[in-house]
Amino acid sequence: DTEVTQTPKHLVMGMTNKKSLKCEQHMGHRAMYWYKQKAKKPPELMFVYSYEKLSINESVPSRFSPECPNSSLLNLHLHALQPEDSALYLCASSQAYTDTQYFGPGTRLTVL
């Protein structure tokens, strides 16, 4: 089973709202990732968690706050976003640093 699940599938929020994106995998993978993908562009790495610890933050603004409650779950907390943050947010996981990353279907976020 190489499934990564993400909820919600779609999210519309105002600039003053607080919301969270969720990602889950049950493959026993120890590394999890958040990517942002704008329309007609490739995915861009935001955060990397390894063994539930944040290992990479690609200079992401503080209005995005990641959280890894356990080895199967990854959250992305959103607060005071801007319209330009509207994008597809992808979660991925891999067995370890050196292994293939498997992506979830993404959450389509629209900020009004």
Added chain:
Amino acid sequence: GESVGLHLPTLSVQEGDNSIINCAYSNSASDYFIWYKQESGKGPQFIIDIRSNMDKRQGQRVTVLLNKTVKHLSLQIAATQPGDSAVYFCAEKGQTGANNLFFGTGTRLTVIP
């Protein structure tokens, strides 16, 4: 930093023909490359990967070729089917010790029935 690019943004092929999607990279120290397929409204789907100690790797209907001399990567799809229509990304593993991928710009493949 790494730079991964594709030669053509779009490619149209007839159903049943073979497709070739190309990718150039700039970091000669890169040692791991992956091809992903992304259909509309979905996340990237792993197709095939290759390490720098190999020149060629084959999967089901797909072959990846790596030419380290000219830093070029290609994905060949045999007997292309309508279900192959998607955006294809090559990705390069970063060299910072972690598994951060750098994606190319993508090629949209359209299969004409």
